[in-house]
Amino acid sequence: MNRLAPNVPQLGTGAPITAAAWNRFVYAAGFHLRAPSALLAQTVMQAVASSTTTRIAFDQALRDTEGGHDPGTNSSRYTVKTAGTYLVSTYAMMQGSSPAGGEESVAIIVNEAVIWAIHILPRDPGITNPMFSCTAEIPLQVGDYIETQLWQDSGTAQTTLSTSPSNACWMGLHWVGT
Amino acid sequence: MPPLYPLPVPAGVNVAQLGASAGWNATMPPAINFLLHRPYAYLWQSVAQVLPGNSNKPLTAISLDSGVDNDGAHSTTVNNSHYVCQLPGLYHVVGQLGLQTPAISGSSERFSQLNITVNGNTPYASAPLRFDAGPANAGGTVQAAAYLQLKLGDYIELYGLPYFNPITTFTDYRRPSMFVHWVST
Numbered sequence: 001m002n003r004l005a006p007n008v009p010q011l012g013t014g015a016p017i018t019a020a021a022w023n024r025f026v027y028a029a030g031f032h033l034r035a036p037s038a039l040l041a042q043t044v045m046q047a048v049a050s051s052t053t054t055r056i057a058f059d060q061a062l063r064d065t066e067g068g069h070d071p072g073t074n075s076s077r078y079t080v081k082t083a084g085t086y087l088v089s090t091y092a093m094m095q096g097s098s099p100a101g102g103e104e105s106v107a108i109i110v111n112e113a114v115i116w117a118i119h120i121l122p123r124d125p126g127i128t129n130p131m132f133s134c135t136a137e138i139p140l141q142v143g144d145y146i147e148t149q150l151w152q153d154s155g156t157a158q159t160t161l162s163t164s165p166s167n168a169c170w171m172g173l174h175w176v177g178t
Numbered sequence: 179m180p181p182l183y184p185l186p187v188p189a190g191v192n193v194a195q196l197g198a199s200a201g202w203n204a205t206m207p208p209a210i211n212f213l214l215h216r217p218y219a220y221l222w223q224s225v226a227q228v229l230p231g232n233s234n235k236p237l238t239a240i241s242l243d244s245g246v247d248n249d250g251a252h253s254t255t256v257n258n259s260h261y262v263c264q265l266p267g268l269y270h271v272v273g274q275l276g277l278q279t280p281a282i283s284g285s286s287e288r289f290s291q292l293n294i295t296v297n298g299n300t301p302y303a304s305a306p307l308r309f310d311a312g313p314a315n316a317g318g319t320v321q322a323a324a325y326l327q328l329k330l331g332d333y334i335e336l337y338g339l340p341y342f343n344p345i346t347t348f349t350d351y352r353r354p355s356m357f358v359h360w361v362s363t
Contacts, residue, residue: 022202023190029209034363037268039325062327063268065362087270089323091303124308127289131304133322135272170302172325174268174361 002081002142003066005178006031036082037174039063042162048094049157054150055109056092056160056169077145078173085176088116089135090148092169095128096158104152106132108171111144123154129161137176146173217265217360221245221252227347227354229277229290231340237299240275240336240347240354251358259335261358263328268361271324273336276352277345278317279309291339294324299337302326319352325361334358 006028009021040058048054055076061069066081080086092106107118117136124130138146148171152158162168189205221242229238239259245252249264263269275292289308293301303324309316326334336356338347347354 019191025206026190029206029213032213033209035361037325037362039268039327089270089303089325091322091324093304119305121306124289127306127308131291131306133303133305133324135323170325172268172270174270174325 003031003036005082005084005175034065035175036066036068036084036086037063037172038065038068038078039172040069040078040170042160042169045162046160047157048096048150048152048159050155051153052151056148056150056171058169058171062170074145076147078147078171079145080140080142082175083141084178085137085139086146086173087135087137087176088146088171088173089133090169090171091131091133092148092150093129093131093161094150094152094158095161096152096154096156102153102155104130104132104154105150106134107149107151108134108136108138109147109149110138110140112147115149123152146171215248217249217251217269217358219245219247219249219252219261219358220355221247221261221358222355223347223353224349226349229338229340229345229347231343231345235339237293237337237339239299240338242336242354242356249360257333260333261335261356263330263332263334265360266329267327267363269326269328269334270359270361271326271334272321272357273303273323274319274321274353274355275307275336275338276317276319276348276354277307277338277340278348279345280343290320290345292320292322293337293339294322294326295335295337296326296328296332299335301337317348317352319348 039062041060057075059071068078102123105120107115109115116138117134119132119134224244251262251264273294294303295301303322305320305322307320
């Protein structure tokens, strides 16, 4: 579904309030009461190779008002249907052998090119299941796609933790303004 | 001004429809007033809290004894760690935890953790907070954010996970705090 961001017209002096103008106002109110938003989650654990970027596959959409996510094709992506500025938050948790040294991170990346937010942790052998949270406000055009990107360089593969709500990786977003 | 419930449903009109002002007043002002005053809270802690520490990693709800809340969703005195959903929908939540340590020595693992939880201690977002050995009152802060789909009566909390020994919250600008706002139906 591609919804246009609302635009309420300014009426001329003395002009009657037409049904068209009224209904554009109604559309604007309805749009803001249910603005484009999505909450994607991962229910199947995913390997995170060492020293290679990995995008989280979200196999479940807890919410997707615009149909911006396909759990079967490019499931890591939320593809923008309505242009505007979006607030995006993501959360991820990894587990695996964690020798000292190196770093681990989770980032919000757009169009596989630009990282807008990143949470980096130095590897700590005492924290066996590091968790990450990051947030950004991003201006986006129709067709842009947002993903959550993992990185770790422990030397061995790790996995995401996605076995319950308490461990599930997720990415949420909503339209904030034009 | 608190949000207006039930949530308004703006109604369209037809060409040449009569009674426009009544329709307008019944639908549009409530809708716009709701959007201008959608549920929002900024809650924080003014009185320091000591989180007990032992190897069992006891999760502790963070008390939030002060705040701004336009929806009657929080009490500063009764279950003051809770933000109780008054309107179902999608919410965005940001939590912050600031902790200061007693003097630390030795090699025991030194980290804490902030959890954003719903209806108890099941976390939906977490972030670790690691400490180095150092003098008393050294500390740090951490933030986490979450999107939560809430039903009426669901409650959000922040939990702290102390690990190595008792640890005390900050109460200045590094204090624990929680920001909540309603996003959408």
